[in-house]
Amino acid sequence: MRALVTGAGGFAGKYLVRHLRERSDEVIGAGRAADGCDVVLDVNDYDSIQKALETARPDVVFHLAAQTFLPEATQHPMETYETNILGTARLLSALKSGTRIVFTSSAQVYGAGAPDRRALTEDLPLRPVEPYAASKAAAEHVCMAAFHTSGKECIIARAFNHIGPGQDTRFAIASFAQQLARIACGAQPPRIDVGNLEAERDFLDVRDVVQAYVTLGERGKAGEVYNVCSGVPRKVKELLRMLIVQAGVAVEVREDPQRMRSSEIPCFYGDNGKLRALGWKAQIPLEQSLRSIYDAAVAATATSAGASR
Amino acid sequence: MRALVTGAGGFAGKYLVRHLRERSDEVIGAGRAADGCDVVLDVNDYDSIQKALETARPDVVFHLAAQTFLPEATQHPMETYETNILGTARLLSALKSGTRIVFTSSAQVYGAGAPDRRALTEDLPLRPVEPYAASKAAAEHVCMAAFHTSGKECIIARAFNHIGPGQDTRFAIASFAQQLARIACGAQPPRIDVGNLEAERDFLDVRDVVQAYVTLGERGKAGEVYNVCSGVPRKVKELLRMLIVQAGVAVEVREDPQRMRSSEIPCFYGDNGKLRALGWKAQIPLEQSLRSIYDAAVAATATSAGASR
Numbered sequence: 338m339r340a341l342v343t344g345a346g347g348f349a350g351k352y353l354v355r356h357l358r359e360r361s362d363e364v365i366g367a368g369r370a371a372d373g374c375d376v377v378l379d380v381n382d383y384d385s386i387q388k389a390l391e392t393a394r395p396d397v398v399f400h401l402a403a404q405t406f407l408p409e410a411t412q413h414p415m416e417t418y419e420t421n422i423l424g425t426a427r428l429l430s431a432l433k434s435g436t437r438i439v440f441t442s443s444a445q446v447y448g449a450g451a452p453d454r455r456a457l458t459e460d461l462p463l464r465p466v467e468p469y470a471a472s473k474a475a476a477e478h479v480c481m482a483a484f485h486t487s488g489k490e491c492i493i494a495r496a497f498n499h500i501g502p503g504q505d506t507r508f509a510i511a512s513f514a515q516q517l518a519r520i521a522c523g524a525q526p527p528r529i530d531v532g533n534l535e536a537e538r539d540f541l542d543v544r545d546v547v548q549a550y551v552t553l554g555e556r557g558k559a560g561e562v563y564n565v566c567s568g569v570p571r572k573v574k575e576l577l578r579m580l581i582v583q584a585g586v587a588v589e590v591r592e593d594p595q596r597m598r599s600s601e602i603p604c605f606y607g608d609n610g611k612l613r614a615l616g617w618k619a620q621i622p623l624e625q626s627l628r629s630i631y632d633a634a635v636a637a638t639a640t641s642a643g644a645s646r
Numbered sequence: 647m648r649a650l651v652t653g654a655g656g657f658a659g660k661y662l663v664r665h666l667r668e669r670s671d672e673v674i675g676a677g678r679a680a681d682g683c684d685v686v687l688d689v690n691d692y693d694s695i696q697k698a699l700e701t702a703r704p705d706v707v708f709h710l711a712a713q714t715f716l717p718e719a720t721q722h723p724m725e726t727y728e729t730n731i732l733g734t735a736r737l738l739s740a741l742k743s744g745t746r747i748v749f750t751s752s753a754q755v756y757g758a759g760a761p762d763r764r765a766l767t768e769d770l771p772l773r774p775v776e777p778y779a780a781s782k783a784a785a786e787h788v789c790m791a792a793f794h795t796s797g798k799e800c801i802i803a804r805a806f807n808h809i810g811p812g813q814d815t816r817f818a819i820a821s822f823a824q825q826l827a828r829i830a831c832g833a834q835p836p837r838i839d840v841g842n843l844e845a846e847r848d849f850l851d852v853r854d855v856v857q858a859y860v861t862l863g864e865r866g867k868a869g870e871v872y873n874v875c876s877g878v879p880r881k882v883k884e885l886l887r888m889l890i891v892q893a894g895v896a897v898e899v900r901e902d903p904q905r906m907r908s909s910e911i912p913c914f915y916g917d918n919g920k921l922r923a924l925g926w927k928a929q930i931p932l933e934q935s936l937r938s939i940y941d942a943a944v945a946a947t948a949t950s951a952g953a954s955r
Contacts, residue, residue, distance in 0.1 A: 411795050414735060414739065414788075414791065414792070415732070415735055415736065415739060418731060418732055418735050418788065419732065422727060422731055422732075422784060423724070423727055423728065423731075423732065426723060426724055426727050427724065430723065430724060460771070461771070462769070462770070462771035462772070463771070463772060463787070464790075465787050465790065465791060466790065466791060466794040466795070467791050467794060467795045468788075468791045468792075468795065470787075470791065471784075471787035471788050471790065471791035474783075474784070474787045475731060475780075475783070475784030475785075475787050475788065476784075478772070478774050478779075478780035478783045478784050479723075479727065479777075479780050479784065481773075481774065481775065481780065482723065482774060482775060482776050482777045482779065482780035483723070483777075485775040485776060486720050486775070486776045486777065
């Protein structure tokens with residue numbers, strides 16, 4: 338396929354571009370000028386969208402560009418709505434008919450989750466409770482309207498938590514790995530600050546996530562929504578324990594109220610049956626995923642220690 | 647109450663301002679400069695919002711300003727999203743805490759409606775299928791996010807079809823009344839062009855609609871959604887027949903494919919139990935509503951005939 342990836346400089350974007358190149362797809366990575374992407378694309382600038390589309394002439398657009406960090410979205414709702422909702426609408430309006438688009442939404446749109454600890458299915462009502470989730474739910478509606486009224490071939494990917502090497506350390510698992518790596522090399526006292534460890538979440542390695550996006554780009558049905566998730570709830574505590582074992586260090590775990598979100602939902606995981614029906618399957622076991630995250634954190638710590646010497 | 651009404655120059659806005667004045671509430675009508683409102687307010691201009699709020703210092707804001715005509719929204723989705731979604735977000739961000747806001751959404755957010763001819767209830771999933779509906783569903787999410795993260799006291803009114811004297815003749819019932827009035831005074835041959843007459847819809851007189859908004863402004867629960875509707879499905883054909891009887895003219899009814907919407911839903915009506923539980927009740931019987939619509943259409947036709955003479 339010929340693919341255009343927006344947000345190619347972001348966490349999942351980088352992995353997606355790499356994965357498509359490995360498959361020998363033609364891919365243009367689009368992002369902000371500073372990200373070193375193939376073309377510059379700012380979703381708030383229609384001309385830049387048009388130019389990127391003219392350069393890439395894609396069969397499929399993977400639309401990952403967004404304000405993705407939840408607390409920042411809550412602090413700056415207007416900018417988040419502008420980028421995540423209107424940016425998506427602007428991209429859709431510039432798309433030629435026949436171009437497929439995979440829009441990356443978020444499981445946050447489900448809000449408080451399913452009753453009775455059940456897996457979240459795509460047909461549940463959307464009940465976003467903060468601006469990031471609201472922006473993604475809104476952009477889903479924008480996609481569906483474009484599908485129904487203009488025939489735009491939108492496929493919606495509702496992604497749950499992704500993890501993987503290189504993730505921003507504002508996210509929990511990346512933060513744990515970084516802290517443990519610093520402890521292991523003596524750069525931090527043997528104490529780790531954590532948020533709510535009892536929460537159960539659905540973690541999927543970013544390499545399985547981008548594989549799912551490609552599956553949706555190839556075989557997803559336009560106008561349909563697909564959860565992108567492992568389908569298995571895991572306690573955050575369990576992941577931390579696995580990381581501690583891998584680090585091989587003794588640490589004191591300290592709960593930090595600053596890291597607790599106010600309305601934590603105890604159990605939140607998805608049903609991935611629709612995605613699996615397209616032939617996708619997660620490839621990377623959680624243990625292996627955490628191993629590579631920890632190894633990357635050690636490498637990054639060594640690099641930064643070297644740099645500061 | 648001290649009220650600020652946005653979109654005060656619009657169809658429902660005018661009725662709402664009049665109704666609040668009749669109740670001796672203090673009310674500031676805000677709208678575009680051309681509408682002859684008390685203050686100028688453009689939801690796409692933050693400064694104008696702030697100024698209007700400073701002038702009105704309202705207890706309750708009734709937010710009616712929006713792009714409301716569905717086919718125009720479909721033609722200009724970007725402008726619709728800008729005004730209806732970001733305009734709402736901008737207004738919310740300017741609101742002082744403690745100010746209540748009634749956001750007027752639309753039953754269009756339900757999309758294809760309920761299965762099995764049932765009345766639509768507020769807990770159903772939102773499935774908008776065109777840009778106007780998408781913009782209203784999105785703005786609802788924006789309101790709920792502002793409620794949950796910033797404590798904004800948002801009450802959502804999901805309005806179904808409103809009818810009443812003075813409505814824009816791009817809407818079906820207003821168009822019927824206008825055509826019949828023109829026929830009655832000899833300004834049009836005795837033939838009336840109509841869309842899908844078999845569709846069943848939920849019609850509520852605009853005076854009952856604004857009464858519902860006031861009820862929600864006074865007693866609606868923040869963070870809750872309320873259908874504003876009659877609760878009774880009526881065939882469009884039935885309303886046309888009642889108007890023809892009132893006009894007392896013999897007419898040929900001709901179906902015009904141009905007036906048929908592509909994805910007409912056969913039966914679409916709401917459950918108004920939540921609203922009635924607040925003490926609201928529709929006051930104006932359908933027959934009386936149609937009588938006043940027809941009388942106003944006759945008066946308007948006479949005026950325009952006079953003007954063109």
